[in-house]
Amino acid sequence: MTDTLLILPGDGIGPEVMAEVSRIIDWFGDKRGLKFDVSEDLVGGAAYDVHGVPLADATMAKAQEVDAVLLGAVGGPKYDNLDFSVKPERGLLRLRKEMDLFANLRPAQCFDALADFSSLKRDVVAGLDIMIVRELTSGIYFGEPRGIIEENGERVGINTQRYTESEIDRVARSAFELARKRGNKVCSMEKANVMESGILWREVVQRVHDADYPDVELSHMYADAGGMQLCRWPKQFDVIVTDNLFGDLLSDVAAMLTGSLGMLPSASLGAPMANGRPKALYEPVHGSAPDIAGQGKANPIACILSFAMALRYSFDQGDEATRLEKAVEKVLADGVRTADLMQAEGGTPVTTAGMGDAILAALEAS
Amino acid sequence: MTDTLLILPGDGIGPEVMAEVSRIIDWFGDKRGLKFDVSEDLVGGAAYDVHGVPLADATMAKAQEVDAVLLGAVGGPKYDNLDFSVKPERGLLRLRKEMDLFANLRPAQCFDALADFSSLKRDVVAGLDIMIVRELTSGIYFGEPRGIIEENGERVGINTQRYTESEIDRVARSAFELARKRGNKVCSMEKANVMESGILWREVVQRVHDADYPDVELSHMYADAGGMQLCRWPKQFDVIVTDNLFGDLLSDVAAMLTGSLGMLPSASLGAPMANGRPKALYEPVHGSAPDIAGQGKANPIACILSFAMALRYSFDQGDEATRLEKAVEKVLADGVRTADLMQAEGGTPVTTAGMGDAILAALEAS
Ligand SMILES: CC(C)[C@H](C(=O)O)[C@@H](O)C(=O)O
Ligand SMILES: CC(C)[C@H](C(=O)O)[C@@H](O)C(=O)O
Numbered sequence: 001m002t003d004t005l006l007i008l009p010g011d012g013i014g015p016e017v018m019a020e021v022s023r024i025i026d027w028f029g030d031k032r033g034l035k036f037d038v039s040e041d042l043v044g045g046a047a048y049d050v051h052g053v054p055l056a057d058a059t060m061a062k063a064q065e066v067d068a069v070l071l072g073a074v075g076g077p078k079y080d081n082l083d084f085s086v087k088p089e090r091g092l093l094r095l096r097k098e099m100d101l102f103a104n105l106r107p108a109q110c111f112d113a114l115a116d117f118s119s120l121k122r123d124v125v126a127g128l129d130i131m132i133v134r135e136l137t138s139g140i141y142f143g144e145p146r147g148i149i150e151e152n153g154e155r156v157g158i159n160t161q162r163y164t165e166s167e168i169d170r171v172a173r174s175a176f177e178l179a180r181k182r183g184n185k186v187c188s189m190e191k192a193n194v195m196e197s198g199i200l201w202r203e204v205v206q207r208v209h210d211a212d213y214p215d216v217e218l219s220h221m222y223a224d225a226g227g228m229q230l231c232r233w234p235k236q237f238d239v240i241v242t243d244n245l246f247g248d249l250l251s252d253v254a255a256m257l258t259g260s261l262g263m264l265p266s267a268s269l270g271a272p273m274a275n276g277r278p279k280a281l282y283e284p285v286h287g288s289a290p291d292i293a294g295q296g297k298a299n300p301i302a303c304i305l306s307f308a309m310a311l312r313y314s315f316d317q318g319d320e321a322t323r324l325e326k327a328v329e330k331v332l333a334d335g336v337r338t339a340d341l342m343q344a345e346g347g348t349p350v351t352t353a354g355m356g357d358a359i360l361a362a363l364e365a366s
Numbered sequence: 367m368t369d370t371l372l373i374l375p376g377d378g379i380g381p382e383v384m385a386e387v388s389r390i391i392d393w394f395g396d397k398r399g400l401k402f403d404v405s406e407d408l409v410g411g412a413a414y415d416v417h418g419v420p421l422a423d424a425t426m427a428k429a430q431e432v433d434a435v436l437l438g439a440v441g442g443p444k445y446d447n448l449d450f451s452v453k454p455e456r457g458l459l460r461l462r463k464e465m466d467l468f469a470n471l472r473p474a475q476c477f478d479a480l481a482d483f484s485s486l487k488r489d490v491v492a493g494l495d496i497m498i499v500r501e502l503t504s505g506i507y508f509g510e511p512r513g514i515i516e517e518n519g520e521r522v523g524i525n526t527q528r529y530t531e532s533e534i535d536r537v538a539r540s541a542f543e544l545a546r547k548r549g550n551k552v553c554s555m556e557k558a559n560v561m562e563s564g565i566l567w568r569e570v571v572q573r574v575h576d577a578d579y580p581d582v583e584l585s586h587m588y589a590d591a592g593g594m595q596l597c598r599w600p601k602q603f604d605v606i607v608t609d610n611l612f613g614d615l616l617s618d619v620a621a622m623l624t625g626s627l628g629m630l631p632s633a634s635l636g637a638p639m640a641n642g643r644p645k646a647l648y649e650p651v652h653g654s655a656p657d658i659a660g661q662g663k664a665n666p667i668a669c670i671l672s673f674a675m676a677l678r679y680s681f682d683q684g685d686e687a688t689r690l691e692k693a694v695e696k697v698l699a700d701g702v703r704t705a706d707l708m709q710a711e712g713g714t715p716v717t718t719a720g721m722g723d724a725i726l727a728a729l730e731a732s
């Protein structure tokens with residue numbers, strides 16, 4: 001049975017960076033015997049333009065059936081004034097929710113060749129390698145009631161943060177499992193000093209730890225202090241586990257520390273399917289960057305590394321994932337640079353496709 | 367009529383740093399003719415130990431009557447296992463809520479003498495001067511329903527984000543007013559792409575701007591992107607206005623950028639009282655630092671600069687506030703350093719009281 005992939009390029013630079021991923025996928029098929037049955041469909045504004053919704057039901061159904069979904073990016077100024085219910089982001093959020101992708105893995109890694117890009121001092125970020133595990137299907141992103149209501153003659157905006165014990169339990173397990181394969185340390189972040197949902201979060205994480213992962217070092221931190229500590233000395237962390245909203249902010253801060261936003265992939269994993277593989281969606285951390293879309297300026301590496309995560313987490317091809325990651329490192333060490341990576345000291349400027357060429361060449365040589 | 371101050375030293379290093387503030391207050395009384403009628407009371411764990419609650423009703427009543435409250439810090443491991451309703455933090459939150467201190471001003475300023483302390487590169491932070499205006503009396507900190515309930519055989523942690531138009535309106539006005547006295551730029555941060563309360567937030571801020579502050583430059587940013595941009599190039603910002611929870615995180619990140627957490631004051635302002643002055647509470651951004659409490663190691667500057675903010679915002683003594691701020695700058699430029707500020711290149715190490723001495727000496731010389 002062939003492995004199946006659904007590609008959703010989305011909006012802005014999504015299609016451009018995904019085009020490079022497609023070439024990489026083909027290479028693994030031709031040269032490494034990893035054949036994928038690839039289909040492509042629309043998400044975000046691109047889907048809205050055709051279907052009037054940011055994710056068609058048929059696309060949702062396909063996503064449920066494939067081994068892995070690869071997504072580019074969604075959103076753009078063209079869609080800013082759409083009704084909330086059909087905004088591009090709702091397509092992405094529907095995928096996350098209906099596929100029940102509760103564990104969002106966001107590695108924040110600093111590439112040696114790029115350490116000087118960071119706004120932080122080199123010694124603070126060089127060699128940085130942390131993994132943020134963000135809960136992705138619950139919390140204030142999805143809690144009811146929500147909306148804008150009328151009360152006492154004025155409007156009131158309402159959202160609800162809700163976490164059940166089982167929701168916290170399962171994402172905590174993901175974090176502990178990952179930690180065991182890394183530095184064996186988990187730091188859990190919430191605002192238990194202010195929010196009852198944070199109290200429950202802390203308690204359940206601690207209970208899962210004590211029952212099943214006593215060998216992993218666990219600490220707890222308030223999310224505001226966590227944000228501070230990420231800026232002060234991020235290397236103190238190995239795995240961070242946190243809720244949907246805090247994870248959104250903290251993972252972006254962590255991403256920016258590395259100085260390489262165009263480089264960071266993510267994996268969103270759910271429960272195992274019948275074939276034992278987790279439901280999975282892979283996407284770059286960066287957005288749709290409408291300002292540079294269509295100009296061949298976008299850096300495809302984050303999207304390419306998202307495919308590497310797919311090789312590792314969906315297809316059990318850890319060695320091939322490493323091959324791809326090493327090819328990217330090699331290209332960076334050689335000074336190949338898309339526009340976002342150009343700095344005073346130079347390097348070889350390339351387009352989006354040029355970066356794809358360089359990575360393919362490095363794969364060939366591997 | 368004498369100006370009144372209520373001092374609430376609180377827990378941990380609170381009493382030590384507040385002792386230095388008291389000396390500064392006395393100096394302004396003796397030497398500058400600014401006489402204050404000062405009373406002192408308990409808050410946080412210190413209040414719990416005596417009254418069984420983190421803020422006694424009598425203290426609350428006093429806080430409502432004075433011109434300004436100065437608070438040290440609350441919390442400590444001794445109180446970690448108390449019930450949520452009597453945790454030290456609840457004392458602080460009660461003050462904020464019942465005094466209706468809706469505008470929390472958190473300047474993030476980088477002191478020239480300390481720019482190398484930052485984990486960020488010098489050019490990224492040197493000269494940094496931004497003001498975060500955080501909504502402080504609403505949002506998920508106070509919204510109902512909240513709590514931990516039982517549902518389908520498991521517990522569920524619930525908190526509610528709620529913002530009314532008038533709550534957003536008034537804090538937006540504070541931000542625009544401040545901007546006019548500074549760089550004339552406001553950036554408003556929310557997650558309007560995910561939260562309806564964020565949509566209302568954005569809309570009301572824009573409306574207040576268009577109606578009454580068209581001369582101020584206004585931009586909107588998603589809070590996650592805001593966190594990133596704070597780390598990447600914080601000098602792009604002048605005034606940032608955001609909600610209670612995002613403000614908690616973002617102001618801590620901004621504080622850490624400056625490298626001088628022990629230096630940062632805050633003001634929490636409400637509506638004008640009968641005498642025309644706003645209800646006001648001043649406190650350092652740092653916490654109670656239980657690990658160094660009682661050792662004379664704490665840096666009193668954040669608390670002292672909070673008093674400077676009181677001089678400016680409660681007592682209309684902008685020149686005297688500047689006098690105090692300049693004295694602090696002088697002492698730092700002279701290399702006077704509490705433990706948190708000691709670095710490889712040296713400086714003159716002083717205790718908490720030693721720092722107070724140095725600042726008093728600089729005031730004398732001013
Ligand atoms: C696009 C947006 C809905 C999304 C989020 O808030 O989760 C993005 O910021 C992310 O982090 O993946
Ligand atoms: C102590 C705590 C309740 C408080 C908050 O979360 O607001 C603190 O972090 C702050 O920022 O003033």
